[in-house]
Amino acid sequence: MGRGERGVVARLGALAAASPEGFSERVLERVGLARDRYAVVDHLSEPVYVAYDDAGVSFVRAVRHVGDAHAFERAFADHFGREVRRADALPPDVAAALRDGRARGVRLDPAGLSDFERSVLRKTLDIPRGEVRTYAWVAGEIGRPRAVRAVGSALGRNPVPILLPCHRVVRSDGSIGEYVAGAGMKRSLLAREGAPVDEVERLGRAGIRFLGSDTTHVFCVPSCRHARRVSPAHLVAFARADVAARRGYRPCRHCRPVPLATGR
Amino acid sequence: MTLNLNERLAADLDASFAALVREHEAAVYTTALRVTGRRHRAEDIAAESFEKAYNALRGYSRERIAALQLRPWLVTITLNAWRNELRRESRRPSLAPLDPSWDAPDDGMSPEDAVLAAESTRRLARLVAGLPERYRVPLVLRHVVGMSYAEIARALSCPEGTVKAQVSRALQRLHEHLAERPALEAG
Numbered sequence: 001m002g003r004g005e006r007g008v009v010a011r012l013g014a015l016a017a018a019s020p021e022g023f024s025e026r027v028l029e030r031v032g033l034a035r036d037r038y039a040v041v042d043h044l045s046e047p048v049y050v051a052y053d054d055a056g057v058s059f060v061r062a063v064r065h066v067g068d069a070h071a072f073e074r075a076f077a078d079h080f081g082r083e084v085r086r087a088d089a090l091p092p093d094v095a096a097a098l099r100d101g102r103a104r105g106v107r108l109d110p111a112g113l114s115d116f117e118r119s120v121l122r123k124t125l126d127i128p129r130g131e132v133r134t135y136a137w138v139a140g141e142i143g144r145p146r147a148v149r150a151v152g153s154a155l156g157r158n159p160v161p162i163l164l165p166c167h168r169v170v171r172s173d174g175s176i177g178e179y180v181a182g183a184g185m186k187r188s189l190l191a192r193e194g195a196p197v198d199e200v201e202r203l204g205r206a207g208i209r210f211l212g213s214d215t216t217h218v219f220c221v222p223s224c225r226h227a228r229r230v231s232p233a234h235l236v237a238f239a240r241a242d243v244a245a246r247r248g249y250r251p252c253r254h255c256r257p258v259p260l261a262t263g264r
Numbered sequence: 265m266t267l268n269l270n271e272r273l274a275a276d277l278d279a280s281f282a283a284l285v286r287e288h289e290a291a292v293y294t295t296a297l298r299v300t301g302r303r304h305r306a307e308d309i310a311a312e313s314f315e316k317a318y319n320a321l322r323g324y325s326r327e328r329i330a331a332l333q334l335r336p337w338l339v340t341i342t343l344n345a346w347r348n349e350l351r352r353e354s355r356r357p358s359l360a361p362l363d364p365s366w367d368a369p370d371d372g373m374s375p376e377d378a379v380l381a382a383e384s385t386r387r388l389a390r391l392v393a394g395l396p397e398r399y400r401v402p403l404v405l406r407h408v409v410g411m412s413y414a415e416i417a418r419a420l421s422c423p424e425g426t427v428k429a430q431v432s433r434a435l436q437r438l439h440e441h442l443a444e445r446p447a448l449e450a451g
Contacts, residue, residue: 004439005436005438012403015385016410019290023310027289030315031318
């Protein structure tokens with residue numbers, strides 16, 4: 001190659017071009033792979049990122065926990081290995097489910113979870129707003145009464161906190177326990193939902209696991225709405241479910257304080 | 265254990281296709297841009313090529329995907345998409361002029377030099393677009409996209425020796441054209 005031609009070769013390099021801005025996103029749209037979107041919404045005065053696709057909500061993170069939008073997009077990409085694009089607003093059904101706490105209407109898509117983890121997370125949907133249940137309760141309800149620690153780990157891997165209310169699961173001794181976005185956030189979410197956090201902690205410290213009514217002879221977990229309606233004069237406290245049973249109390253059908261027929 | 269792109273595509277196409285696009289979009293787009301000489305068609309051809317690639321991959325066995333040489337394969341698809349486009353256009357005469365109208369990247373040159381460099385690059389782009397196809401394509405793949413002769417031979421399904429000869433002729437021609445009008449050389 002002569003010198004002149006070497007000069008041409010050097011200049012030809014300048015003809016290399018980067019693809020236009022947004023090109024890869026347009027390609028992915030074209031082949032139907034860019035369906036992930038997210039929006040920022042306020043949930044009980046707590047701003048959260050909610051990501052979703054046609055199958056439902058896939059990923060939720062509190063802004064205070066994950067940081068700016070860029071950080072959220074990175075967290076999503078780390079979790080799913082694909083990109084998510086910002087939308088101006090949530091689809092109406094997703095927004096309604098978040099607002100009303102009726103996550104049942106939304107198809108949840110916790111990808112990358114084991115069957116056990118999925119059962120644990122779905123079970124949290126059975127805990128009404130304003131109430132809490134224990135890790136042991138969750139374990140019993142899904143038929144794995146010995147897997148209490150595994151329940152804790154599974155809840156820690158919740159990709160859609162708030163929508164799947166893992167914050168409503170507390171320790172058997174009444175203490176708040178852990179939370180994927182920090183115990184402080186767990187406490188404030190519960191407080192805003194009207195759950196009797198302080199009372200549950202106080203009762204727990206005193207070894208009280210169940211509350212009953214001496215008029216109905218029904219016993220409940222302390223935060224159950226039925227227990228909270230019992231007037232102080234008729235309130236009975238139990239440390240153990242088998243003691244309550246022997247005294248003729250039956251378990252509440254709403255909160256199901258004992259997982260199986262026999263108490264613990 | 266980290267998998268390479270081929271292994272990832274074979275294992276889960278949908279999850280790794282974005283990575284394929286990101287890795288090869290510059291090569292595909294540059295090929296489309298410099299063989300067509302038409303910016304406004306280049307993006308369409310490039311996007312269409314990735315779509316064809318995706319559809320093809322959906323039908324390939326894992327073994328076939330694992331064995332693919334991705335860049336030459338994508339370039340082949342791009343060149344085919346371009347030729348199909350030409351055939352469609354030849355039935356409808358195109359009024360769009362050759363249009364490599366963009367600005368060369370600014371490497372921190374002075375504004376005057378940047379203008380001169382841009383004009384010089386535009387001129388080179390026009391010359392390349394004006395070369396006969398049998399010289400233009402191998403030249404672009406070799407000295408703009410940066411493929412090896414082996415890759416180009418695979419992409420074009422022709423012998424390496426032929427590719428080398430074509431690139432050499434292309435360079436000679438360009439050098440002759442440029443020597444005719446040396447006035448617009450940048451510093």
